[in-house]
Amino acid sequence: MANNHQNGAHGTSNSHDKTLPTKVTVSAYYRVHPEDRQTFIDAVIPEMTAAAKMEGCVYYAFAQDLTDPDTFHLLEGWADKAAYERHEQADTFLTALSTVVKQVRIIDRQGIRYDIAKQHIDDPRGKVA
Numbered sequence: 001m002a003n004n005h006q007n008g009a010h011g012t013s014n015s016h017d018k019t020l021p022t023k024v025t026v027s028a029y030y031r032v033h034p035e036d037r038q039t040f041i042d043a044v045i046p047e048m049t050a051a052a053k054m055e056g057c058v059y060y061a062f063a064q065d066l067t068d069p070d071t072f073h074l075l076e077g078w079a080d081k082a083a084y085e086r087h088e089q090a091d092t093f094l095t096a097l098s099t100v101v102k103q104v105r106i107i108d109r110q111g112i113r114y115d116i117a118k119q120h121i122d123d124p125r126g127k128v129a
Contacts, residue, residue, distance in 0.1 A: 017078060019121060022058045024084040026076040028111030034070050036098065037103040043104070044072070047096035051076070056083020074111070081115075 008027035032040045044062050051060040065071035078084040087093055100106070 018059055019028040019119075020058045020077075021079060022119060023080045023116050024028065024076075024078040024079075025114045026074065026084075026111060027107070027114070029065075029071060029102075030074070030106055031071045031108040033105035033107060035071055040100060040104045043096045043099035047092045050054040050090065050092035051087055054083065054084065054087055057079060070107070077100060084113075088120070 020021050027087070030040070041064075043118075046058055048062045051057055053095055056079040059075065061073075061075045065073060076087075078087065
């Protein structure tokens with residue numbers, strides 16, 4: 001099944017596997033004007049769905065903050081730089097970007113792209129008895 005993920009054959013949003021080799025990650029957040037929240041969500045859902053199916057997408061998750069409904073967190077994982085760049089040029093990404101830029105009042109936004117040299121599996125559950 002891990003092979004299917006790397007080839008872009010994702011099932012549900014829960015089927016991503018963050019332990020797969022990931023060379024590029026993106027971590028971002030957006031705080032949007034409350035009146036533009038639904039426009040933002042409607043623009044992001046088709047992009048999120050399409051990105052998760054792209055070849056080289058390890059995971060792509062856009063989620064609403066649990067404590068602030070106007071804040072959204074994005075976490076992307078790409079097998080390599082080429083996959084990330086294909087995504088950045090995809091029609092679905094450019095359409096969502098255009099909608100958000102033109103129709104959504106972004107109150108705050110930060111985004112960081114990381115080039116990953118080494119991955120470590122993180123499981124702190126062993127710290128509790």
